[in-house]
Amino acid sequence: MKILYIHQYFTTPKQSGGTRSYWISQELISRGYEVTMLSADRKGETGKSKAMMSVDGIDVIYLRVPYSQKMGVLQRLWSFLRFMVRSTWIALREKDVDLIIATSTPLTIGFPAWVAKKIKGTPFLFEVRDLWPEVPIQMGALNNKWARKVAIWFEKTLYKNAVHIVALSPGMYDGVLRHNIPTEKVSMIPNMSKIDIFFRRPKDKELIKRLNLKEDSFKVVYFGAMGLANGMDYIIDALLHLKDREDMEFLFMGGGATEGVLKDKCRDLGIENAFFLGGFPLKELSEIVNLCDVSLVTFANIPILATNSPNKLFDSLSAGKPVIVNSPGWTKEMVEKHDCGFFVNPEDPMDLARKIVYLKENPDISERMGRNSRTLAETTYDKSILCKEFADQVDGIFSNLK
Structure with missing residues (x-):
């Protein structure tokens, strides 16, 4: 059975x-799927408009479509539309595809899958990584009334x-069901810990x-996207x-639209114990x-962002670190229920400062929370568990299609 997996990033x-998507693909390949x-190819690394290569058993088609988190709204939209058009053409021309997996964001990633279903009858599984278009709507990036209506219509479609x-989260699961989608058609499979990599x-x-x-400093880390x-x-x-x-140092890894602004702010405020290290x-x-x-x-204190399923959370659990979150959603419930970190008031930065100092001054509590994080990663969120759940869904789809 051949699967066409569409993921712009x-x-x-x-x-x-x-x-x-890499780990899910590996599990699917282990079960005999192609x-x-x-x-x-966001950075033009292949040097070609279209390039094909094998990556650890995955046949990858790279389309040269520039994209960066530092792009403005219109630049990003243009990138999304370019990839949508070009990937639709590829999806229609690709032979012997039995199932398409389309993983957002952006929402336009679902367009080639939808077109392939309409024209070729190819079924597709849609993965919701963010509730688009509600995220850009609440963040003020999608203000046009007609564009909103089209986007909401397309989401439902x-x-x-x-x-x-x-x-990828309980909040996203509920967001899908609000569109009168049957519960048996929707699964919740969150982002994954990688206990063999982060430990x-x-x-x-x-x-x-x-x-x-410094060798003996108390180090606080943020790693991942640095967007609005x-x-x-x-x-x-x-x-x-x-x-x-x-005695404290703050490490930032990753990049995005606000990275430069954050660096400038640290400089202007005289914050010398913050280090921006880049991506790795x-x-x-x-x-x-x-x-x-x-x-x-x-995350910014916007209601829809409380539904997020951030990679850095699950990698932090795997690494055995206490995690401090500021979203009043399922991540708050997680760290409090499993005693693996703290929730802090997203409108009170001093609350974050106090919690950091508290963990510094209470190493026994910090150690306990770190152990609880690791246990949670091992028993609930490791990729070995969740990739199997995803692949089981794919197996079920093919069973029902027979």
């Missing part, structure tokens, strides 16, 4: 970024035409030196209360996270 462990990934829908081990002292960090949705001004406002703590492949990222004592997962 497909990433492997050798690159920086989320790798969910997987062709259709993705964007994708849900109704998909053979199955996978949502506790002795800290690499040579790495500490290379990064120009991540609300990282909140972190910097908290750091203002901790900038004189020579998974293995190096894991080594740096292992140096740290606490992980931060923040």
Whole structure:
């Protein structure tokens, strides 16, 4: 059976970024499926308009469509539309496809799957990583009344035409059901921990030196996207209360539209214990996270963002770190129920500063929370568990199609 997997931001462990589609593809291949990934060559690394290569058993088709988190709204929209058009053409021309998996965002990723169903009768599974268009609507990026109506209509159309829908959080699951979609058609499979990649081990002292960090400091890490949705001004406002703590260091890894602004803000406020390190492949990222004592997962205080299923949360659990979250949704319930971190008031940066100091001054509590994080990752959220759940859904689809 051949699966065409459409993911505009497909990433492997050798690159920086989320790798969910890579691990799911590996599980599908282990079950005998042939997987062709259709993705964007965002940085023009292949040097071609269209390039095909094999990546760890996955046949990847890269379309040269530039994209960066530092792009403005119109630039991003143009990138989404270009990939939508080109991937639709590929989806229609690809032979012997038995199932399409389309994973958002953006919502336009579902267009080629929908067209292929209408023209060729190919069923598709739609994966909801964010509730578009509600996210850009609440963030003020989709203000045109008619554009909103079209986007909402298209969202409903994708849900109704998909053979199955996978949502990445309870909030996303509920968001799909609100469109009168039958419960048996929707599964909730969150983002994944990678317990074989992020785990506790002795800290690499040579790495500490290379990064120009202090060996004995209390290190707080944020890793992942630095976009408007991540609300990282909140972190910097908290750091203002901790900038004189020579025993604390704050590490930021990743990139995005607000990275430059955040750096400038730290400079202007005289925050010298914050370090922006850039992006790293998974293995190096894991080594740096292992140096740290606490992980931060923040979002802007916008209701729809409380439905997020952030990669950095699950990797932090796997790494055995206490996690501080500021979204009043399921992540708050998670860290409080399992005693693996704290929820902080998203409107009160001082609350974040106090919690960081508390964990610094209470190493026994920090250690307990870290152990609980690791246990949760191992028993509930590891990719070995969740990739099987996803592949089981695919098996079920083919069983029902026979």
